[in-house]
Amino acid sequence: MTKLNYLFDTYIFESLAKVAEVGENEIGKYLILDETIFYPQGGGQKSDSGRITSSQGTFIVSVVRMDQNGQVFHYGEFENGSFVIGESVDLKVDGEGRKLLARLHSAGHLLDCAVTKLQIPGLKPTKGFHFPEGSYVEYEGNLENPMEYVSQVEKVLNELVEQDLKVKIKEITEEEAKKCGIWVPEGKSARTVSFEGFSSCGCGGTHVKSSVEIGKVKIRKMVNKKGSLRISYKLEEV
Template sequence: MSATEELFREDATLLRCEARLVEILPEGLVLDRTVFYPQGGGQAGDGGRLLLADGRAIAIADTRKSRGDEANPPRLLHVPAAGQEALLAELAAALPLALSAEIDAERRRAHMRFHTATHLLCALVPHPVDGCSITAGYARLDFHTAEPLDKEALSAGIARLVAEAHAVRHRWISDAELDANPQLVRSMSVQPPRGSGRVRLLEVEGVDLQPCGGTHVGNTSEVGDVVVTKIEKKSAMTRRVVLGFASPV
């Protein structure tokens, strides 16, 4: 089985695509191509629905990747919401099946805004990252430092970078190029995936540059009103910074 084509890697603004349902596994549904981002790199997975030609829909509660091994490569799994077992059993006899894959746009937009905001935070706090979580309701970064951090100063710094409207874009480099530039990796807990021969770099122009496979807005102005809601001392060498939306966009 060939890998699912991950359309979100090149265009995070895609909300829908035509695809084929090619496999139904106990852990989730496999498509030949998708706009659904799977949980990874600290970012939560997408939800949404798969629209069938006859008007019925499969509700997708989450998106994940299987662990995989040498014999079974990782699969991108669209996890169906509970209570759809009869429909899935019916569809299993009709594979492959054409459908439309449509993500929850509001949930994705929140992920994009928060994920880009965490890169702005990385530019403001010059310490390694030792943990990350990005959801539709909040985001957090754990920094490896004993230094105290100022909540108001960081919120003001994020607001300044948002107002400056820096372009956000990605590009690909080789594994060898990343090895030659180890300073690009800010995270102590999540390392860039290797083995495919290339690594995705996320650049906030003039602000931040580091490996990242997540979904992002196209300009910092789209982050909107994101503020630091809490700073916690998690250990002697860990400061947790939590981000939230001050107001909806």
């Protein structure tokens, strides 16, 4: 199981780790480390990219994934050389990319806070997609004429951005997580994320420290899709 050092600090872009495994599977060449600052794709958040180096070689990380046991696979290619098991390596995450992904993810959570604040009836949040292209939050339920809500959701959301609301991250036990229906790798703790003044939800993503870091958000559209409502958004400054 890889120790996940990105969980409690979004802004660590460089660190050290030890090589646990160098291998290849159907996805590609991979590295497993004892700990990592690379975010593995999941929870609607795109994985980090970056590079892992030592005096023996350089590995370019393009995709990161976690398996069901909480093992993190850093996929990519050796630019040169290779690593041996137990070797100490330098990790460097693309910091600008990470900051953007954190702002996008936090914006999705804050969008839900805006919907909560507006007390739009009949909507239950189900999932979020926080990739730079096509970010959205989805709800169970439909609205009549959903586009009529766009301007008020956008207005309240941007008011919440300006209120500089702090993000609160809390670690919870595996048992507490199961009670809330939050997936957590076997034997690991989970955590919840919330903006101050709003309810928390289970989330393993990377987040900003405060809403003001997100900057202005634009609601692109609100559309009914079968039994759900999708609210698409984007950041004004990227």
